[in-house]
Amino acid sequence: MAVDRTPVLKRCRSLGIDPIVMGINKESHRKPKRSRRQPSEYGTQLKEKQKAKFIYGVLEKQFHHYYDEALKIEGITGDNLMTLLESRLDNVVFRLGFARTRKEARQTVRHGHISVNGKKVNIPSYRVGEGDVIAVIPEYSELLPIKEAILASEGMAVPGWLEVDIPHLSGSVIRTPQRDDIDVDIDAQLIVELYSK
Numbered sequence: 001m002a003v004d005r006t007p008v009l010k011r012c013r014s015l016g017i018d019p020i021v022m023g024i025n026k027e028s029h030r031k032p033k034r035s036r037r038q039p040s041e042y043g044t045q046l047k048e049k050q051k052a053k054f055i056y057g058v059l060e061k062q063f064h065h066y067y068d069e070a071l072k073i074e075g076i077t078g079d080n081l082m083t084l085l086e087s088r089l090d091n092v093v094f095r096l097g098f099a100r101t102r103k104e105a106r107q108t109v110r111h112g113h114i115s116v117n118g119k120k121v122n123i124p125s126y127r128v129g130e131g132d133v134i135a136v137i138p139e140y141s142e143l144l145p146i147k148e149a150i151l152a153s154e155g156m157a158v159p160g161w162l163e164v165d166i167p168h169l170s171g172s173v174i175r176t177p178q179r180d181d182i183d184v185d186i187d188a189q190l191i192v193e194l195y196s197k
Helices: 008-015 041-056 060-072 077-086 089-096 102-110 144-152 188-195
Strands: 114-116 133-136 162-165 170-173
Touching: 041 060, 041 077, 041 188, 060 077, 060 188, 077 188, 089 102, 089 114, 089 133, 089 162, 089 170, 102 144
Parallel strands: none
Antiparallel strands: 114 133, 133 170, 162 170
């Protein structure tokens, strides 16, 4: 399986992403190189797509699949794409505060520590829907990474489309996320323009 081994802070710097978005509370003190060249329209669109792929940890083939699916759904394609990405189980585990980063959330799901509606699910790309209950399986509730994530997420706001119950290490999807609920700085319209060429 393909793995991006580029250091996260370096990648954040090159794509202009605040490391906080990735769940990393660090700053890079290196100054980015400034290019005198104005980026082309294609370059701007490509950078936006790379940014979305990097934030959600999705590779090209899967990302293109999400785009094709977003096209079929009624409404604005860019907003649909963001909704599909945001509804991934690994992202929801991260948003609920059960993991410090999306990468850690992905691993938590892969290792079978998460259940959806009482059934163990180990597929990070599993799509959650309205009414779904996501929980840490009780036998894994004492794991150090999960405990550390809960402590780190104390005081952090959970998105309005989710509800969390920290004492029971569970959360539920109140409604489908809308574009306004997604605080990730991505211009999805640029991605749509890139793919529609």
